[in-house]
Amino acid sequence: MSRVFNMAVVGCGAIAQGMHLPNIAAHAGIRLRWCCDINPRTLKTVAARWKPDRTTTRIEDVAADPECDAVLIATHPEGRRDLVRTLAAAGKHLYVEKPLADNLPDILRIQRIADETGIVLSVGHNRRMAPALRDARDLFHAHRAAPRSEPWRWDREGRRRPPRPEERQTVMLQRINDDYFSWKAWAFEENAGILLLELNHFTDLAYFFLEREPVLVSAAGSPMMNVLINITFEDGSLCAIVDACVGTFGYPKELYEIYHQGAAIIVDHCMEVRTAGIPGQPFRRLYPSPGDAQAAGIEAWYDRTLEAAGRHTDKTKPLASPWPDKGHFRFLDAFVKACRGEGPNPCDAVCGARAAAIVLKAALSLRNGGKPQRIRPEEYLARPR
Numbered sequence: 001m002s003r004v005f006n007m008a009v010v011g012c013g014a015i016a017q018g019m020h021l022p023n024i025a026a027h028a029g030i031r032l033r034w035c036c037d038i039n040p041r042t043l044k045t046v047a048a049r050w051k052p053d054r055t056t057t058r059i060e061d062v063a064a065d066p067e068c069d070a071v072l073i074a075t076h077p078e079g080r081r082d083l084v085r086t087l088a089a090a091g092k093h094l095y096v097e098k099p100l101a102d103n104l105p106d107i108l109r110i111q112r113i114a115d116e117t118g119i120v121l122s123v124g125h126n127r128r129m130a131p132a133l134r135d136a137r138d139l140f141h142a143h144r145a146a147p148r149s150e151p152w153r154w155d156r157e158g159r160r161r162p163p164r165p166e167e168r169q170t171v172m173l174q175r176i177n178d179d180y181f182s183w184k185a186w187a188f189e190e191n192a193g194i195l196l197l198e199l200n201h202f203t204d205l206a207y208f209f210l211e212r213e214p215v216l217v218s219a220a221g222s223p224m225m226n227v228l229i230n231i232t233f234e235d236g237s238l239c240a241i242v243d244a245c246v247g248t249f250g251y252p253k254e255l256y257e258i259y260h261q262g263a264a265i266i267v268d269h270c271m272e273v274r275t276a277g278i279p280g281q282p283f284r285r286l287y288p289s290p291g292d293a294q295a296a297g298i299e300a301w302y303d304r305t306l307e308a309a310g311r312h313t314d315k316t317k318p319l320a321s322p323w324p325d326k327g328h329f330r331f332l333d334a335f336v337k338a339c340r341g342e343g344p345n346p347c348d349a350v351c352g353a354r355a356a357a358i359v360l361k362a363a364l365s366l367r368n369g370g371k372p373q374r375i376r377p378e379e380y381l382a383r384p385r
């Protein structure tokens with residue numbers, strides 16, 4: 001591998017232009033070797049802005065380039081398996097946008113391709129690298145390993161309180177306040193829907209926190225938008241994901257709440273972590289926006305957002321709220337380090353597979369009137385654990 005890490009971006013649409021290409025440009029260790037897109041007009045736009053060494057509409061050109069170390073695939077989920085197969089066969093490490101795939105057979109095949117070729121394959125569940133979520137997870141894991149109650153915890157019955165097996169379980173809530181006016185038409189036209197395209201992030205986070213295998217999944221609502229998912233894990237822990245697509249970007253988008261053994265850990269829009277019930281922990285930790293270091297914490301987010309709303313006139317452009325650090329840059333950096341053998345894979349194919357499989361089970365539950373669906377590791381793991 002060359003000293004400078006040469007990357008290609010395949011699929012140069014919204015997320016590539018809004019996040020990945022700027023992050024690659026900002027990363028001192030990465031050179032943008034290729035931009036590849038089937039749309040020549042898109043290629044022209046990104047070539048002018050991001051100045052890759054080369055552009056192409058043909059994935060084979062990228063695969064054949066011995067100087068190209070890794071490829072970031074940011075196309076739509078369908079056809080992803082074939083892109084992965086071609087590029088992995090050429091020995092390219094892969095950063096694959098979520099979802100890993102849109103069906104269980106492809107989920108298994110992609111894992112086998114990664115195993116057989118020995119490439120690093122990371123699935124773009126970038127929130128795993130968000131500082132607020134990582135801190136919250138560390139707090140939760142430390143508390144779960146050695147729970148301590150606050151001296152003021154109300155213990156009405158003391159020793160007479162009957163021990164319950166549920167005491168050791170975790171309950172997690174994830175609430176997403178989205179506005180479907182902001183979504184592109186293809187998300188609905190290709191029969192994909194937000195359940196398949198977006199909720200993988202959150203099914204992945206459930207496992208990222210709990211590190212228990214899911215056993216039961218049920219859902220209510222529509223796969224297109226407005227959907228509730230309930231997941232039960234092997235130890236009885238529960239996660240509820242509430243996805244509202246009829247919400248507003250005038251209010252913070254994501255709220256995560258984790259409850260365990262007398263403690264609450266709340267992550268508000270990746271800009272603030274609030275903790276209660278864990279002795280010695282501060283109530284609030286604030287996290288800055290990557291675009292505005294002065295905007296740290298949820299109150300700064302409100303102030304800036306209200307101010308921006310007051311002067312915003314162009315409905316085709318997003319409101320200039322401070323965007324939270326959802327870990328995209330750190331994820332890219334971790335991927336490069338993993339390819340160089342300098343660190344762990346930030347989200348391997350197995351984790352991507354599990355996240356996608358839970359969503360597919362939720363879709364199955366919806367098709368069966370909300371009936372809970374069993375989920376077994378052998379359905380989504382290509383190799384036994």
Ligand SMILES: NC(=O)c1ccc[n+]([C@@H]2O[C@H](COP(=O)([O-])OP(=O)(O)OC[C@H]3O[C@@H](n4cnc5c(N)ncnc54)[C@H](O)[C@@H]3O)[C@@H](O)[C@H]2O)c1
Nearest residue numbers: 011012013014015016036037038039074075076077097098
């Ligand atoms: N991680 C995140 O935060 C995040 C955010 C948004 C989207 N995404 C994911 O990124 C992917 C892309 O979403 P988007 O909103 O950027 O879509 P988009 O439609 O804006 O861009 C997709 C691009 O891929 C190109 N393309 C399609 N097939 C191709 C092929 N075979 N070879 C080369 N180029 C091809 C299209 O021409 C288009 O330019 C989706 O899987 C989506 O779920 C991730």
